[in-house]
Amino acid sequence: MERKAIGIISGKGGVGKTSLTASLASLASNDPDINPIIMDCDVDAPNLALILPAENEHNIDIQDTYTTLKASFIEEKCVHCKQCIEDNFCEFHALNWNEEQEIPIISYLACEGCGACKVLCPEHAFEIHPVKSGEIISYITRKEPRLVYGRTELGSTTSGKLVSESKEFTQNLEEYEDSNLILIDGPPGIGCPVIATVSGLDYVITICEPTPSGLHDVKRAIEVVQQFEIPFGIVINKADLKSPFQKKFQEFIESTGYDILGRIPFDLQIAHAMANAEPVVDYDPNAPASKSIEEIFQKLKKRLWNSSL
Ligand code: SF4
Ligand code: SF4
Known part of the structure; x- marks a missing residue:
């Protein structure tokens, strides 16, 4: 059949x-x-x-x-300008500001991997890369x-x-x-x-x-x-x-x-x-x-x- x-x-x-x-x-x-x-x-x-x-x-x-993309932050490249927060780079609210260290913090769960932060940061302090998204199980x-x-x-x-x-x-x-x-x-x-x-x-x-x-x-x-x-x-x-x-x-x-x-x-x-x-x-x-x-x-x-x- x-x-x-x-x-x-x-x-x-x-x-x-x-x-x-x-x-x-x-x-x-x-x-x-x-x-x-x-x-x-x-x-x-x-x-x-x-x-x-x-x-x-x-x-x-x-x-x-x-199959999932997430942003990561490269602290060494950051010049602490806070533009990523003030200009709302992230429409998914995955970027928050750490006042003490004066750097952005990425919320892993909220990040949709859209890449906007990578494109918009003048210092190229964000990268996008694949992370483990799941498993295929078979038996x-x-x-x-x-x-x-x-x-x-x-x-x-x-x-x-x-x-x-x-x-x-x-x-x-x-x-x-x-x-x-x-x-x-x-x-x-x-x-x-x-x-x-x-x-x-x-x-x-x-x-x-x-x-x-x-x-x-x-x-x-x-x-x-x-x-x-x-x-x-x-x-x-x-x-x-x-x-x-x-x-x-x-x-x-x-x-x-x-x-x-x-x-x-x-x-x-x-x-x-x-x-x-x-x-x-x-x-x-x-x-x-x-x-x-x-x-x-x-x-x-x-x-x-x-x-x-
Ligand atoms: S990540 Fe980029 S935009 Fe955000 S504070 Fe650092 S240099 Fe500025
Ligand atoms: S990749 Fe997109 S969703 Fe993730 S932190 Fe950057 S702007 Fe926000």
Whole structure:
């Protein structure tokens, strides 16, 4: 089967994205037709690894990435003119004045590496250079497929770049050629890391809950996906939630004609599975949520490979 890359995204976090990804990863691993590679592109808070641990903890590949730029200060060149402060060289408020030493202090976390201070200082007392921005971690999971995920360093300003580097890393893996499914747990929101995640995908699942904020968030997520003209399906989590908004939510979703890939009922077994660090389809295959996810998986296969597999 032709290789397909799919991402699971949501307009905001905490709506079951990672839980669904973990279960789909497990079902894909058990499927004899599918040879998956799993990715976690939620680089600012990756947690898929907690549910898909390494088969061998001593065989984990970690590569540092250097995609973030930061300023450094060369004190010997400074003539203490204070122009960098008085003329507001830094629009990110990363420069503060040390009265005692009469030199600027750079706030590492606030610095965006824009280079303005380097250009504007008449004495060339600032330099810009790459710093460690994160890591790409990769290992064979207990369920056999490889997991690749990025993890940003505190103060890194380049989450989107780390997502792109993680995707490139995956494409250079030996097993990539033989894989036919790249399954990505995407970041929440609609920012740069999401855009880097969905770019180039064959299909996107947007997961949401039937609440007012859920509706708002799913609309935002869909807008991003539509800009890339990528086919997508919606999964409604806690679909049977008792709420006065439920009817309005269902009516809106159905009126759009969007592809509803599935509805997962509220099921405490999901919480128990998470507490046990297991995909719910492994923890309790007969749970109502597991049955729904199995149906979603079968539908997804049809959407991806357009067959009755
Ligand atoms: S860093 Fe440059 S602009 Fe700032 S006080 Fe020193 S010489 Fe002046
Ligand atoms: S590189 Fe840009 S953000 Fe960083 S301290 Fe200089 S002016 Fe501020």
